[in-house]
Amino acid sequence: xxxxxxxxxxxxxxxxxxNVTKRFGDFVAVNDVSLDVQRGEIFCLLGGSGSGxxxxxRMLAGFEIPTSGKxxxxxxxxxxxxxxxxxxxxxxxxxxxFPHMTVEKNVAFGLEQERLGRQEIRRRxxxxxxxxxMSPYLARKPHQLSGGQRQRVALARALxxxxxxxxxxxxxxxxxxxxxxxxxFELINIQEQLGVTFVVVTHDQEEAMTLSSRMxxxxxxxxxxxxxxxxxxxxxxxxxxxxFIGSVNMFEGKLIEDEPDFVRxxxxxxxxxxxxxxxxxxxxxxxxxxxxxxxxxxxxxQPPAPSGGTHQPEAGAGENTVRGTVKEIAYMGDMSxxxxxxxxxxxxxxxxxxxxxxxxxxxxxxxxxxxSWHAESPVVLTR
Amino acid sequence: MPRFSAHVGxxxxxxIPTVWLIVLFLIPFIIVFKISFSEVRLAMPPFxxxxxxxxxxxxxxxxxxxNYAFLFTDALxxxxxxxxxxxxxxxxxxxxxxxxxxxxxxxxxxxxxxxxLLMLIVLPFWTSxxxxxxxxxxxxxxxxxxxxxxxxxxxxxxxxxxxxxxxxVYIGIVYSYLPFMILPLYSNLEKHDLTLIEAAxxxxxxxxxxxxxxxxxxxxxxxxxxxxxxxxxxxxEYVIPSLLGRTDQLMIGRVLSDEFFENRDWPVxxxxxxxxxxxxxxxxxxxxxxxxxxxxxxx
Numbered sequence: 001x002x003x004x005x006x007x008x009x010x011x012x013x014x015x016x017x018x019n020v021t022k023r024f025g026d027f028v029a030v031n032d033v034s035l036d037v038q039r040g041e042i043f044c045l046l047g048g049s050g051s052g053x054x055x056x057x058r059m060l061a062g063f064e065i066p067t068s069g070k071x072x073x074x075x076x077x078x079x080x081x082x083x084x085x086x087x088x089x090x091x092x093x094x095x096x097x098f099p100h101m102t103v104e105k106n107v108a109f110g111l112e113q114e115r116l117g118r119q120e121i122r123r124r125x126x127x128x129x130x131x132x133x134m135s136p137y138l139a140r141k142p143h144q145l146s147g148g149q150r151q152r153v154a155l156a157r158a159l160x161x162x163x164x165x166x167x168x169x170x171x172x173x174x175x176x177x178x179x180x181x182x183x184x185f186e187l188i189n190i191q192e193q194l195g196v197t198f199v200v201v202t203h204d205q206e207e208a209m210t211l212s213s214r215m216x217x218x219x220x221x222x223x224x225x226x227x228x229x230x231x232x233x234x235x236x237x238x239x240x241x242x243x244f245i246g247s248v249n250m251f252e253g254k255l256i257e258d259e260p261d262f263v264r265x266x267x268x269x270x271x272x273x274x275x276x277x278x279x280x281x282x283x284x285x286x287x288x289x290x291x292x293x294x295x296x297x298x299x300x301x302q303p304p305a306p307s308g309g310t311h312q313p314e315a316g317a318g319e320n321t322v323r324g325t326v327k328e329i330a331y332m333g334d335m336s337x338x339x340x341x342x343x344x345x346x347x348x349x350x351x352x353x354x355x356x357x358x359x360x361x362x363x364x365x366x367x368x369x370x371x372s373w374h375a376e377s378p379v380v381l382t383r
Numbered sequence: 384m385p386r387f388s389a390h391v392g393x394x395x396x397x398x399i400p401t402v403w404l405i406v407l408f409l410i411p412f413i414i415v416f417k418i419s420f421s422e423v424r425l426a427m428p429p430f431x432x433x434x435x436x437x438x439x440x441x442x443x444x445x446x447x448x449x450n451y452a453f454l455f456t457d458a459l460x461x462x463x464x465x466x467x468x469x470x471x472x473x474x475x476x477x478x479x480x481x482x483x484x485x486x487x488x489x490x491x492x493x494x495x496x497x498x499x500l501l502m503l504i505v506l507p508f509w510t511s512x513x514x515x516x517x518x519x520x521x522x523x524x525x526x527x528x529x530x531x532x533x534x535x536x537x538x539x540x541x542x543x544x545x546x547x548x549x550x551x552v553y554i555g556i557v558y559s560y561l562p563f564m565i566l567p568l569y570s571n572l573e574k575h576d577l578t579l580i581e582a583a584x585x586x587x588x589x590x591x592x593x594x595x596x597x598x599x600x601x602x603x604x605x606x607x608x609x610x611x612x613x614x615x616x617x618x619x620e621y622v623i624p625s626l627l628g629r630t631d632q633l634m635i636g637r638v639l640s641d642e643f644f645e646n647r648d649w650p651v652x653x654x655x656x657x658x659x660x661x662x663x664x665x666x667x668x669x670x671x672x673x674x675x676x677x678x679x680x681x682x
Contacts, residue, residue, distance in 0.1 A: 063581055083584040096582035100600050109596075113587030161586065 012075070014039035014197055015060070015165060020069030022055050022221075029055040031221035032069070037214075042191055042198040044208040047218030048244070053201045056218075057167050060199060061090045074164055084113070089163040093170040095154035097142040103129070103153050104138045110161040128160040131190060148179050155187075159194065168200045172207055184210050205245050209233070217241050233293075239381050242291040249297070249348050251290045263380060264319070265290055269346045275319040277375040280382065289381040294351040296377040299338055299363060304372045321372040324348065326365055338363070340371050412660075419653035422447050430649050450654035460638065460655065464662070467635040470549070470624070471617035474556040475564075478613045479606065481557065482564035486605075487598075489565070490572035501569070504562050516555055516626050523551050523627070551627035552634075556617050563616075564609040571605025572598075604677055611670050615663050635659055 013036035022030040030052040037043045045053040058064045060071060062083035071078040078086060089110070097106050104125055111121045129135045132152040142150055151174070158166055171187065172180045188211065191198055202208050208215050209229040216226045217240075225237040236242035239250065253267035253274060265274045265288060274290050298304065303321055327347065328339035331354075338350040348371050363369060421430040422445070435443040454460040489500045507515060522528045523545040530542040545551055575598065583593035621636035628634065633641075635655065642652035 061581075061585055063584075083581070084587050084589055088585075090582075090585045092578055092582055094576070094578055096576070096578040098579060098582070098597060109583070109588070110586035113592065157586065 013037060014041075014074055015043075015199070016070075016072040017056075017060075018070040018072070020056070020059065020066045020071060022052075022059060022064060023067045028221050030059070030066075033221070033223050035216060035223060035226065037197060037199060039197055040195050041213045042188065042200060042211055044200045044202060044212035044215040045218055045223075046202055046205060046208040046215055046245075048203055051218040052221035053203075053218045054169065055221075057090075057169055057199065057201045060165065061088055061167055062086050087164040088167060089158040089161050089165075090167040090169065091154050091158045091171055093173060095142075095150050095174075097150060097153055097157070099142050101141070102138065103134060103140050103142070103145070106142070106153060107157045107160050110157060114161070124160055128156045131159075131193065132156045147174055147176075148183065151175060151183065155190070159190070159196065162194075163196060166196045166198050168198060170202055170204075171200060173202075173204070180207075187211065209245075217244060219244070235379060236291065236381070238383050239289050239291070242379065242381060247294055247349060248291045249294065251292070251346075253288060253290060255286050255288055262375070265380070269344050270322045270342060271344050272322055273319045274378060275375050276378045276380055278380075280380045286382065291379045291381055292373055292377055294337070294349040295335075295353075297348065297350045297371055297373045299340065299350050299352060300370050300372070301363065301367070303370045320375060320378075321370055322348070323368065323370055326363060326367050326369055329365060340369060342371070415653045415656055418649050419450055419657050420446050420448070421650045422449075423648050423650050428649070429647050447650070450650045451658065453651060454654060454658060459633075460635075463633050463635045463638045464659070466632050467618050467620075468662070470552055470556065470634060471614050471620075474553055474560065474617050475610050475614045477553060477557045478561055478564040479610060482561055482568055482609065483602075483606070485561075486565045486568035486572055489569050490575070504565050507562070512559065513622065516559065516623055519551070519555055519558070519627060520546060523554070546627060547629055549629065552624050552629075555623035555627045556613075556620060559623065560613040560617060563612040567608040567612065568602065568605040571602050571608075575601060604674065607670055607673055611666060614666065618663060619659060 015035075015037040017033055017035040020030055020033045021028065033052075033056060045056060047053040055064060059066050060073075060078075062078070062081060066079065073087060076087075098109065101109070107125045107128060108121050111124060116124075126135065129138065132155055134149065134152050134156060137145060137149060137153075142153070145153065151171070155171075168187075172183055175183060184207065187198075198211075200208070200211055202211075212229060214226065214228055215232060216223045217232060218224065219240050225232055225241045227235075232241060233245055236245065236248075242248045243250065251265075251267045251269045251274065253265040253269075255263060256266050256273070257264040258280070260279045262275065262277045263280055265276070266272075267274050267290065276290070280288070303318075303323075322342050324340040324342040326338055327341045328337075330337040330339075333354070335351050335353045338352065340348045340350060342348060350371060417433055418430055421433055423429060424431050431445065433445060434441055435445065485504075489497055489504075492500060520527070524530075525542040525544065525546070527546075529545070530539070533539045534542065579597050579601075580593050583597050584590070588596065619636045619639075620634060621640055624634040625637055639652055639655045639659070642648050642655060646652075
């Protein structure tokens, strides 16, 4: 499911965050964050609660003032500018619709502050409500709308001002699952249609992966990694990122051979050697971590035959393979999750797509199996 | 069984205030209402019975509307009513102007200082109302604290007459009733969702605009509740105007008490009371109407 909108154009960053730090008393909410976002991007800030993502968003909106550092939007320094003068609008997590105003009044509120003419306001409110498909509900009050409809009104109210930057705080958190998927695609459509730059804050990795053209993973007030969703999923930079995005099997080991085009790692957890066919830069004997995604692992009754003859040195016999017992199987419909316990006691998570409806002779509980992966699959992490 | 006892429990809970209101409000009201249609006479009780009974049979009903007609023929009553309404209205406006910022500040202060501030608002109730009004005499009179301080500072050279003026009555009422304005306003303002203010700012509204268009309309129920809690008792206020107010212009509460105790004209006094109630029912009905509308809007 790849729905990434057109990538960033090669130009000066539209939003530039320079060494921004925010302290609340002793607590450092945002710690020396620097970030560039291009015009027309959907940039997601992904992180758990307390990671500083919301504080960063609130600084972009102007509700919080950075303790140090600078924020530029379209080249303009934002530090001295109060929220009501910023070319930025925000869609709040709670939507924050004005309960005593109709849908039309809510959406018109921002334009009225710009002192536009009545006709102009009417026209633009009509236009934006058409785009979010809320025109029939013009005269309703927020309490007469469903959650999804409120979300659309909130979006329309933020977009009608044609902001340079639209900030979305957990835009889909309040919607149920089905509506969420639908809304994700609609958000992307609207974004492409209007060309507004989006900065989205979310704790939901799935939401971040589908929405964003690029994303930044935040932890303890810092941005740990910035990249496209596939970059971050396939090449996580740290253990935190690998663990936070998707699920992962993490093995701790010692580097025993470090060549430019492959590395070998002895891993006590597995009682064997992991062979990875890309080099890393690290000292020999260093402790490293190997991350392997569950869907990149095979499971079989017989030990897999070493697949030689590739253009790169391949794993030797017994490498990247470990014997274990199936302890748990979870049937998820589209796939099954197998938990295989190896001799050291460590459990390896494997996901197998359920390609056929009936698989005779499916691997079942307590069977002895071989778990293996290709030498290209693991990611070696040094921190 | 549990259903049954829950039902009984509900009846008791609703029943007690109902009985209370019937015994202590409805029955006295009917008695006063009845007296207001009687004729005054020098006897004990000082009014003629409404119904004449003979051998256990009702022979005549003497309804007397003269008491109500009298209220409109004598200028004393009309001017007292109007004066009372004016004093109550002006006091309510001042209570609102003073109380709103105070309630707002309390609602926006930190939870710990909020408790202390609310405590301070309620603190005056620990002293007798009468004592507190008497204390104002000591402050306002010609050789009272305020005049003495101003004179010793050389700001004025002869005492300002403050006691027995409208000003003193306003001071007394605003001072005494301010908590009744602040408390409902506070409980309203405290519930406001502050992200709405942020949303308004985000959409380009300056703080003043955000207040006028978001906070103020949403605090309307609190404004109305507070205003009624001040206005209604202020109209019938007796103690404050008697102690601090003018002697040439009476408020209706004073007129009422004079009719009862000085003139012993119970029927006219009752008519004064009933008519005042009628005047006050109008704002109460408006309030009820507004409450119902906001309740319906929240469903």
